[in-house]
Amino acid sequence: MKHTNKAKQGAPALDTLAKRSNVPVELQQKANAFLNATQVDTKVLGGIVKLFAEEGYAHQVGLMHTIEVIFKNLLKRQSVYPADEELTKPGKKSKAKAKAKLKKTLDTDPNAKCFALYNKTWSWLLQRLAGTNKEDANVALKVAMQLIVTEAKHIKHNNGNWPKKHLSSILGALIESETSPALALPAFEKYARCLDVLQLSYELLPQLTPASFVETPQQALNYLGIVNTLDLGKTVLAEQQYHMAGSFDLADTQKLLNIVWQGIIDRCSGVDEQVHRQVLVVLLERILPHLENPILLTDFLMDSLHQFDGPIALLALQGIFSLMQKQNITYPDVYKKLYNMFYPRMFYNKYKARLFYLADIFLTSTHLPENLVAAFAKRMSRLALRSPTEDAIILIRFVCNLLLRHTGLKRLICATAAASAVEIADPFDDTELDPVKTGAINSSLWEMVLLQKHAVPEVANAARFVSKSLPLMEFDLGQLLEMKESDIFDDEVKKVSKQFMLAYERPKNFALPKNDVVTQYFDLI
């Protein structure tokens, strides 16, 4: 931007802005007049800022945009910060002092007045940021970040550095937001992709950690939410985005991240389920790849695996999986837990696809004991008998894969001639919690034979592998995991078939001519 005519600078910007965000006309005029005046009229500015406080003011978004333009201009004109350096020096100690001084100089220096108004504006913005209106929160965050940029550029004492104070206050506002997750969080995620913001945030976060996760779960969740947005992944690093020109040091940031995680884990004992789950999510998605010593997590993960059911256990399982991959830990109990995660209710959980995926990976190893895998195969085929259609297909394919991986399991479907001559009751114990003790290896997959009688032809065909030969290749479960029940219906309907076979016995009334079931149990007519 050129600084030839400062006064007229703001007006066109405001015009374009007005079009975008419905800035009311009178406000626009007011702002234009204010900006076009050579002297800063603090009263007008005060009037505009005061609008924030009005409860019923409808155009909050427009107002914020206007404020943004005004203060950007003022910052460029160097008419916000008082000349006195001391007043504005950041620092906790001098804050009170500075405020006192500020009041004194209010009357004399218009800049000082402006500064007061500026601070006031900031506090309002932060309030909006943590508020319950999504649009407001987003716009407030945007305005705040823009102001930070302008301030860093044009205010001398910043020397082009980040005004950390403001960012810290933004983070603080996000943490203390009324809702969880904070509404502005998705907007913040955009900024979090900028490497400088990333580094600074990690730098600031340890100081902002809520004192106790147990007492203030709301804040804890928000805090974790912020950490979750700070992605140190490869794509982000590769993009090389910066909010402002700045430097980024990955090693430093990783160190900072470790400090943040330390802060989290210290407060993690005895937290409620939701927070615990969030911790695990953050851990798996953001923290784990960058931890210095991930082996320390083992206990934490195992505890969460054993103490909780459902999603938390699953997340822990995933964590353990990555530890197994990278750190070579072994923990045999995992399989027992995994085994017990397969129960009829699982089909109605959201994370069942993830469970299938993980189980598939866990059971990939060919070095697992056969009786363990047999128990899995047996349990899965049992479950297929009670599951919705799409899961039945997945389970059958899964069992098929297991049989392919572990050739010893063929005895489940190919008993020796001597064994197949004797009739036995199923030796598999359904209620046993330990998969090794279920006796599944002595059993046989009768469930598959039963599944061949499934009403849906896809399932029946899938189960046919028992009587035919096993396929040569393993099935790829990935595609199946995405399938929904309704997809099966759609696929079925799409099959173009002209063979509409009709019944050959004419019904004389509501009932079928023979084998009618409905009228046996219903007295309808």
Added chain:
Amino acid sequence: MGFKTKKSNADAVYSKKSVKSSNPFDSATAQNAKRVNPFDVHVNKEKFKILGRICKHDRGMPGVSRAKALQKRTQTLGKQYAVKDKSNKFVDHRIGKHLSGDQLTESVMNARFLSEKLSQIRASNKAEKFNLNDDELLTHRGQTLEEIEQYRDERSDDEDEENDRLDAEFTSAAHFGGDGDKPQDRQTAIEEMISEQKRRKNEIAKDKDEVYDLTEKLDANYKQLLGLVNTATEDEQREKPPPDAYDKLLKEMIFEPRGSVTDKLIKPEELAKQEAARLEKLENERLRRMKADGEEQETNVQVPHRSADDLDDGYFVAGEEDDDDTLAYDLEGNLGTHLSQKKQADENGADDTEDDDDDEGEEEEEEEESDSEVDNMSDLKVSESESEDEQAAAPQANKPKAKTPKAQPVASMDTSIPFTIKMPKTYEDFTQLLSKYTATQQATVVERIIKCNDPKLDGVNREHVVKLFAFLLQYIKDMFEDASEQDIVSHFQLVSLLMPHLYDLSHLNPERMSNTLLDVLKEKYGDYRKNQKVYPSLETLIYFKIVSNLYSTSDFHHPVATPTYIFMQHILSRARVRTRQDIAMGLFIVSIALEFGASSKRLLPGVFNFLQGVVHMAIPKKQGQDQLEIVPPFERDGPFSKLLAISASKTSKALPTQQMQAADLVTHTITEEFKVRALDTALRLIKHCMEQLVGEHVGAGCLATPFLALFERLSLEPYAEHVHQHYAEAKEALERLATQKMKPLAPPDRKPKALRLLEPRFEVVYDDKRRPKMSKQKEERAKLLHKIKREKKGAIREIRRDTAFVQDLKLKQQLESDKERHEKVKRIYQEASMQQGELNELARAKKRKKF
């Protein structure tokens, strides 16, 4: 060497001998075969006889072949030479000008004739346009047909030719001198002979004329005689002797019917037989469809020993056949075989035929057979009555059923309905039309619309019936969409009346109708998908029932039934159960699913989950007790987990047995009666499932065990006696399945693999020709080159001969012209010398005068 040749000679002799001895007529030539002049034959002497070499040129006929070649040349080259340097040409434009000899068939000649005629007509068309009498004269061998007619003699002329020859008497007399009595001179003898011959001819001609006249007369009189002849023969017939056995048999054989009547009036029993056969065929087809491809190959089936050499050609060893009934479920669900039943019937029939051998016996046998078929059907009927026996626990159901068929004929007699009803154009018209009538009349109206719009009557009706089907579906939807407790029963009655008509409609155009129904189902599924947790509206269930009634739901894969199955499974596994309506609808769907699988025995997991849920809801849950495992959509605890639980009271104990009511499908509040009713129905359905649906399946135990855990917690105290009974029955069935013992799975015995049969490898024939070994391509090429060389040689030779021939022709011409010239010169010389002679003579005379 000498020894060798001797031996080979001996061999040759021996072989000649042996050939001769085998057939003495071998060397004999046929009488009519062309004999070859031995001087024409030229034999190429062969120095050595080489085995395996076929020699074509061992003998030839140079004269003949040369003559042939010459002839060919004169016809081709000679002709060309003749017309050489000549501009005029004779062009043959006739049809088939290239054909000759045998190729000129009748049709070609006819075509030639026709075209010739046409061209003639074209030429004379203008002149003879108005000439009506232009009948062309047809000729045969140059004579007009008319002329031939004129001279035609009725009398056949073959006789006189025969007698043209000299007879024996004459020849003996004339040729061999005769009896020498009258020594006559030759002259008189010949004259006598000629006169004698003439006289004889005359006599014969006269005789013939006489005979001809007489036959003419006879023919004229014959017609008058005819009347007399007829009467006489009749009399004679009467006097005929009584026919003997042979005659009888002959007559029988003559008059025996040779073909069967094509459209005989069919007897009712035959009709029944046909119907039974049709049903059996359809049933077999259905069974085939029911099985997935390759499903027969089940595990654990003991296959009899099969050899590797078994060709699988369906050949059975005699002993095996008896046991070879393929196991199949009959309609009732009993294990049995069609084969065995048939065989029984056959045996019955066989017994009967042994008993009586008369002609009537055949008829009886037929009847017997048809009886056995009827038996088959009655078997089915028995099964129905059996299933009714099962219903007997609830006798109320049968009464209203019995009423409806009675009401129907009355309605069809109703004269207030017009007999022909036009197909309404819009749905509004249709509803308006129906709204005028009562339920039974509505059914009649629909029936008449179908009758009037049968696609066989008019092509447009094809659209009409489809539309009618769609209207009916819409009508059903409108009926059930907001049915209330009061009118639900009447709605069901109406649907019940419409059902046969829906069936008829669907048979008129299965594809279109099914697509219509499928579209409706798709739409319903789309609606349901928007909110999976809520049961769909009642009409969806009615559509399910329609699918069940109209389609062959036992198919392994069916374009309508399979999506319906999936839909039902989806509802049962996802929709929350909270109200009386939900429970009733769930049970309704469960029973439809059982109906679908009644003969195919296919199972839907949702059915079992739902029944478990219903039982679970009937268990009163106390605080502190551990929760029972139950699958969503049912809840483990909370108010909805004990919807059907009741506390003991006198009223509940005194409740009579009851089926589910139509009203249950529309009301929300749960009454005590309903609780008992629902549990009771669930128990009976469990028994039904366990016994009829999965009873025969291997591994059904794992379906039964979850039920048993629930059954243990179900306290029966507050329930009436019939619930106790049903509980006990269901539990018994469950326990039986749970303790079922099974054989571990083993793949079926595969047919042993036969050893690979190898083609025998033959050595290449050894021909002792030492050629360089070449690749196949090269060899081929060499062969071709050789052929070309030979052909070239041949061609050169031919050309040489051609030139020789032409030279010959030229020479001949030259010689001829020379000869001609010589003669001319000679003549000229002659004339000249004569002239000279005369001149000389004149000159000499002059000289003489001088002297």
